[in-house]
Amino acid sequence: MNRRNKSLLLGTILGGLAVFIWGTISWTVLPWHMPTLKSFSNEQAVTAVLKGNAPATGVYVLPNPATPAASPEEKKQQDAKAEKQWAEGPRALVAYVETGASMTPSMIKGLVFDMVAALLLTLLILRSGVTGFTAKTLFIAVIALFASVVTYVPMWNWWGFASDYTLVSMFDLIIGWIIGGAVIAKVT
Numbered sequence: 018m019n020r021r022n023k024s025l026l027l028g029t030i031l032g033g034l035a036v037f038i039w040g041t042i043s044w045t046v047l048p049w050h051m052p053t054l055k056s057f058s059n060e061q062a063v064t065a066v067l068k069g070n071a072p073a074t075g076v077y078v079l080p081n082p083a084t085p086a087a088s089p090e091e092k093k094q095q096d097a098k099a100e101k102q103w104a105e106g107p108r109a110l111v112a113y114v115e116t117g118a119s120m121t122p123s124m125i126k127g128l129v130f131d132m133v134a135a136l137l138l139t140l141l142i143l144r145s146g147v148t149g150f151t152a153k154t155l156f157i158a159v160i161a162l163f164a165s166v167v168t169y170v171p172m173w174n175w176w177g178f179a180s181d182y183t184l185v186s187m188f189d190l191i192i193g194w195i196i197g198g199a200v201i202a203k204v205t
Contacts, residue, residue: 028136035199043193131197150199157194165191169187
């Protein structure tokens, strides 16, 4: 195996594994995520409302003026109603999953996704011409900063994601990829 392919393989596996381990520590050991997640005052009532009003797994928005078969006049009325509710509240963006599941498949998929991301960053490093451990790590840190801004800031802006949740999520992503980036920098 030539040096480039070895670097690509090691960056993918070790970089992805480093980010996955960081994420596990971040969510299970550090006390910063859980305080940003709020609880409903009556989970059973909310569960009943969701089961009764969300016909399938999907992402639901409130207000949602979209009715595909609406006439132009109906659409205009729905848009006006949604705009009023947007201004007055409440607004919601709900990722609804109608069935329960084991955490194991999600953990495995998370590790695979981290490795795919590490593969892409390793390819960028190998093609970028950036040299030196610090420069490579900073290169990936800037990409992580970019990713955190384009991922979390729009959700904060448009859907009112709480500032504490947004900041913790951004820092988590940046720190994870600085760690993963350092590993990638070391093996490339």
